Amino acid sequence: MSERIDRRELLRRGVAGSALLTVPGLLAACGGGGGIKGAAGTTATTTVNQTLAKSVNFSNWPLYIDYDPKTKRHPSIDQFTKATGVKVNYTEDINDNPTFFGKIEGPLAHGQSIHRDLIVMTDESGFPQRMIGLGWLEKLDKSAIPNIKNLVPAQQHPVWDPDREYSLPWQSGMTGIGYDPTKVGGDITSIKKLLTDPKLKGKITLLTEQGDTMGLAMLANGDDPSHITDATWDRAMKLLQTAVKSGQVRQFTGNDYAPLLAKGDIWACFAWSGDMVQLRIDHPNLKWVVPDEGAMIWNDNMLIPKGGDVFTASTLMNWFYKPSIAAQVADYVNYISPVAGADKILLKSDPAIAKNPLIFPTEAMLAKTHEIDPKSVNNQKYKQQFQHLIGA
C-alpha cells in the first residue's frame, strides 16, 4: 500500500495532459447548454429553496472517505441516503487542485453549471479564495448545518473565509519533515539543518506545493508564513535558491517522495502527515516530526460551486459534521478530522487511531502549526518566482 502514489498526486501528471484540452478557447468553442441563472458575481442566495433534492453530486479526492471493501460501498454515504432519502452520486474525480480548477474554470467563467453540488479543494492552493472572489461559490445554508458547532475552534476563522460563509473543512493535514533515522544517523528536527547540512546533500526533496515549501522555509528563517511581506518572501526564496544551487535539494515532488523515502533514495524531505501515516504501516522505522521551527497546516474544504443545490449540499455537510460519522471517516482516511468529538468516539472503537498524534495532533503540536498567507498563494509575482525555483 505504501508505495502507491497517493491521492494528491495519483493522476496528476496523466490528467494534466488531457487537462490542456480545457483551455478556455476550446470550451468556448464547444459552448452552449446547461446555463445557470445569474452569472458569476450575483448572489441570489437569500431565498434558498429548502427542499431536499432527489440526488446530490459530490466530487472528492480518491481514497478520501470511509470504504467497506466487502460491500465495495461508502458506509457514511449509504447511511445518509437511508436517513434522508437523498441519493449521493459520489465521484472521486479530483486529483489535484490546479487540474480540477482547469476543468471547472471554463464552464464557471461562462456562467454554466458544472453539475456538481459539492466539491473539495485545498485552501493553500489559493483556489477556494479565488473562487469566492470570482463569485463562483454559493454561500452555505447554515440553517441546515446545526452541526457546524462541532467545527474545531482553530478552524473557525480562516483568513480567506473569516466566517466560514462559503466553506467547511473536510480534512486537514500538516506539512513537516519526514525522514529515515537510520540513514540520517539520528533525528532531524530542524528545517534549517535539512536545507543546509552537507551530510544530506542530494538526499532531500521539497514539495511542489508553494504554500508548504515557502511556508516551511519562512519558518526556518524565523519569519511568519501567515503574514508574508516582500522581505520575508525574498529571504525564504534566497534560502531555497541556495539549497537548490548547492545540490542539497534532489527534487521537488508531489507525494512521490513516499517511495523515494521508503527505498532510501532520499533520507529526509518535506512530507505530509497523512502520507506518513500510510507509509509507516509498511515502514515503521520512518519518522515524521513537527520541526522545531514549526509546521504548516492546510485544509481541504467542502465548497458549493455556483449552480449547485445549496440546501441539499448543506444538509450533506451537516451529516459529515456529526461526530460519529466524522469518526467513521477519520478511521479510514488517516488525515486530521476537523470535527470535535470524533476522537472520543474513536477512542472506544479504534484507540490506535485516536491516539496517533499524526491523525489527532496534540495541543502542543497544533500550537506550532501555521496557515499560509492566502494572499501569497495567489500573488502572481510570487507564483512566477516559485515556479521558476522548481524549474518551470
Added chain:
Amino acid sequence: MGAIRRRSLAPYLLLAPGIAWLILFFLVPMYYLAITSLQTGSLEVGYTFNWAWNNYREAITTYHTQFFRSIKYAGIATVLALLVSYPLAYWIAFRGGRWKNLFLLLVIAPFFITYLIRTLAWETILADSGPVVGFLRAIHVLGPDGRLLATSVAVVCGITYNFLPFMVLPIYVSLEQFDTRLLDAAHDLYASRTWSFLRVTLPMSLPGVFAGTLLTFIPAVGDFINAQLLGTPSQYMIGNVIQSKFLELTDYPQAAALSFLLMATILAIVLVYARLLGTERLSG
C-alpha cells in the same frame, strides 16, 4: 454526364470526413489558441484581445533555455531510438521468420500499460539502490555516490524508451516490404555485403526511418512526464513550463504563446529535416 460529375465529386466526398475532423478538432482550437496567445489579463479582471505580441517576446526571452533543452533531449533520444530500433527492426523483418508477429507484439507490449506507470517503473529500475546504479558503480562508470535518477541521463533514457515503438514499427514496415531479390542483384554486380546494405537496403528503408524519426521527435519535444518524474528542475523541458503556465499560474495567454512557438519550432525543424533527407535520397 451525370456519371462523370459524380466521379469528379467522389474525391471530395471521400475527403469530407477528414476535413471536417481537422476543422473541428484542429483549426477551431488553433484559432482560439491563437486568439488567447495575443490576449492580456487574468481570470479576475478578464482577458482582453489586444495583439499582445509581448507574450511571444517574453516567452522566448524567459524560456529559451527550456526550449533548447527540449530540442536537445528529443534529438538525442531520437538518435538513440534509431540506433536501437534499426537493428531490431532489421532482425525482425529478415530473421524473425514465423515468430515475426510475436516479436512485434513484444515491441508494442509496453503500450498495454499506461504511459505514467511505464515511466514510474523507471524510477524503480534506476533507483540509487537498484541493480543498474549498483552495476555502474561497481565498474566505476558512476562514482560511489553517483546516481542516475534525477539526472538528464534518466530523462533522455525515459524518452527513448517511451517512444521506441514509434521508431521500430515504421522501419520494420519499410524493411518488410523490401524485395530481397534486389540484394541478389547487388551481389551479382559484385557488391560486398556492407556495400549492398549501404547502397540498397538503407536507401530503400529511408522512408521508414524518416517516418520513425518524426513520430519520435515531435511528441518527444513536447513531453513533460519524463522530465517531471525522472528529472529535477534543471532537466525541465518546455512541456513542463507550458503545463505549469496553464494549470499552476492560469496564465493562459503566455501558455498559448509558448504552445505556438513550440509548434512553429517543430515545424521549422521538420521542414529542414525533410529537405535534407529528401535530397540525400535523390542523390543516393
